[in-house]
Amino acid sequence: MTGLNWWRRSLHLRWASVQVMAVAVVLAVVGTALFKTLQAHLVESDHQLLQRQARWLLMGDLPVDQGERLKNLRYRLDMLNDLHPDLRTSMRTEAVSDTAKELAAAGHGGDSPVWTVMLDGQEFDTVDLEIPADGLFVTQVRLMAPVAPRQAELRYFGWIILVAGCAGIVIAAALSVPGMRWSGRRLRQLSREAHAANQGGRLSMTSVDAELVELVQAFNSTLDQREAVFRQSEAFSADVAHELRSPLATLIGGTQLALSRQRSSEELRDALASNLEELERLKKLVNDMLFLARADRGESAESLERADLGALADAMIHYCSALLDEADLTAVRVGTATAICNEALIRRAMANLLSNAIRHAQGERSVELHIQALPGRVRIWVFNAGLPIPEEVAERIFDRFFRANASRSDHTSRHGLGLAIVHAIARMHGGNVFMQVHKDGNSIGFEIPSALASAQVRVRDAVQEAPR
Known part of the structure; x- marks a missing residue:
């Protein structure tokens, strides 16, 4: 079990094992193909040799006289036996019909097929020849070459291929481990750089594999x-x-x-x-x-219900009426939609957007609280007329304790957390915040999905209460 766990934890060992298995598969395929090719070549060579011997036996014109013909065939068979001691030969003359005799004469000109027979527990490649004789007689000659020498040669070459394959696997295994360690040198270098990286340090992308x-x-x-x-x-x-x-x-x-x-x-x-x-x-x-x-910490909004956002917006505009009167401004709602949300949190986000807009509004134009229903989501934002927000301010406007006015003289009235809370509420609903700068003012708001829970929730009218 310890060795198995070590194998699972060692990337080098696993890669080396994969490489060795791949080499083993390739060598097995190549070795099998080589063995089959060699076997086919040896079988074909033995068959061609046997057929050449059969052709030599029938080469030239045989004597017309039956006795002389048989004597000549016997002489040739004896010569074959002397040249090839393993070759077995037999010859006999049988009476046949005129049709069989014609067939024998017709087949005399080509190579006879080679087939396999079993004799005394041994396997032989066999060629049968039929030579027409006088009258209704045919001389049958059989040449039999043993298969055992070819099989012994194949076993010899098979062992050579097997040993060579095993040696190749051993060599591949011996080379794969140091090869993997050599190829992993860059990974070890990156590990050292990662250990040495401190606050602000980064791994270099130069020459990375x-x-x-x-x-x-x-x-x-x-x-x-x-x-x-x-x-x-x-x-x-x-x-x-x-x-x-x-x-x-x-x-x-x-x-x-x-x-x-x-x-x-x-x-x-x-x-x-x-x-x-x-x-x-x-x-x-x-x-x-x-x-x-x-x-x-990733806390999500709870107590989700389908709410009428238009009614919630009207309630928050009414809640901020004192601030509007003090700033001599008016506020209007534009658009409506419904969404599954936590009403208390959405009211709080709307109130923070409105109070921020009222505090920075310029000109006589009304503060606009927009609600827009989009496919699968709802956008809520506040537009207030005024000078466009500078880019450096816009980049940090949702940061905690950030104030557009760098001086902290107004810390007793606000802490710079209003828009950061809007951002947090949007994240708790799976949404995000956005800001758009216009020539005549600024739009700041958030976007949430319009369906966060089952559709089987009730629509509840918004109540006019202070956001918690």
Whole structure:
């Protein structure tokens, strides 16, 4: 079992085994073909020799006299026996009909067929000759050559082919292992480079074998993802520390100030109310961070129901009416659709899109909340009039704690997580976010599949409640 596990874990050994088996198959096929060819050649040579002997026996004009003819045939047979001691011959004269005699005369001019007979437990190649005689007599001559010498020769050549094939397999096995180790030198070099690769290091694509290109690309891609996650985690930790530092400093400073001297109950109440306001902001920040962490872990949206997105959009426009009035803006919904989704999360995404648009809207044009039904998916986005967003801002607009205004003077009112939460909600529904820059404004939104669960779900009217 240990040897089998080692064979399964050794790429060199498996490749060497495959090569040896391939060589064995090729040698077996070639050896079999060679043996069959040699066998056919030897059989044909023996048959041709036997037929030449039969032709020599009948060569020339035989004497007309029956006795002289038989004597001449016997003399020729004796000469064949002297030249070929293994050859067995026989001759006899039989009376036959006129028809058989004519047939014998007609067949006298060509080669007689060779056939096989068994005699005394031995196999012989046989040629039968019929020579017309006087009257109604025919002389029958039989030449028999033993097959045993040919079979012995075939067995000899068969052993030679078998030994040569086995030797070829052994040589292939002996050469395949070092050959595989030599061919795997580049793989070992890549392994050393991979061990030596540090943060930001990559495997070089120069002179990489074609079979290893995909492996090197996958390794470099993994390093890219790891580096991106590391940088995101590092930036996230720095932003979290910065975002928490300011409200904590406010809480500590306010508390120290309240305790610096005797305060009336009314002053202490005001201090506690201010601290409570900061704590509420901290609570919201922590809840948003926990929500993003769950989305990063791959958590999917639950409690999915088919919802009327148009009704949800109207509810969110009504919910943001105070912000609209404060900014002296109006909002309209364009389009409608239904989708299977988590209504609370979709309301939250719509509210974040609307609040972001209201905060950055310019001009007198209304904020537009668009809903578009596409084959298999639904797009939801908000358009607000204003200056086109710069490209460097557009690339990071869905990043956490990112604000278009680099200064953090407005950290008490927002933390820069609104659009990052929209992105997380889209991912939890199997969708994605998008942004389009227009000459007269910007469109920011997300896209989700329109069917995530069974169609046997009910359509529920949206309720006007604050997004959680």
